[in-house]
Amino acid sequence: MSYPQGGNGWQQMPPPNMAPQPFPGQPYGPGYYPPPPKKKKTWLWVLLAIVTVIVVGIGGILAFVYYDSSRVVTVTYEVAGTDGSATVMYSQGEFGNLTTEEGVALPWRKDVELAPDAAKAFQLTVQPEPGGSAECKVTLNGEVIKQDKSQEPGRNAHCFGTAA
Known part of the structure; x- marks a missing residue:
């Protein structure tokens, strides 16, 4: 099919069923726009x-x-004092359940395992002989976690808390 051109010329056009070919280096023919790139999610x-x-x-x-x-947590109770003996009360896993040992020779030491289901609370009370002084110390893995000393002769020393 031929179409008129300016200047008395005619231009040959491709048949209608054929799309125009793009110029070299162009990926698409004229008038065609590629779809936008898909957005990344x-x-x-x-x-x-x-x-x-x-x-x-x-x-x-x-x-x-x-x-x-x-x-299982193991705490070490230690008691020292100026008198030769004292009464020691200590817990073995439950805060209110105390074991009492009377007339223990000083210095005194005991390792106690706190059960897994217990609150891992400890309590250590030292009652020195009348006129004597006492001190208590609780250690966990070699680290002192609680320490107390009686301030006056005959007064108790208390160490209590939790072993975290």
Whole structure:
């Protein structure tokens, strides 16, 4: 098919069923626009990362709590004083359940295992002989966690707290 051109010329056009060919180096023919690039779904990956961090964090906390509650803690009670003997009261896992030993020779030492299901609370009270003084010390893994000394002769020394 021929079409008139300015200047008395005619131009040959391609048949209507054929699309025009692009110029060399052009990927698409004239008048054709490629589809826009697909958007990346980064929000999905960010959401997945946040959920993963939360799940791992909660799992770590639960594992730590389980480990901490299931381990046996050994505390060492130590008593010293100026008199040769004293009455010692100490707990063996439960805060209110005390064992009393009277007339123990000073210095005195005892290792006590606090059960996993107990509150890991300890209590140590030293009652010196009249006129004597006493001091108590509780250690956990070689570290002193509580220490007390009677301020006046004949007064008790108290060490109590929790072994974390």
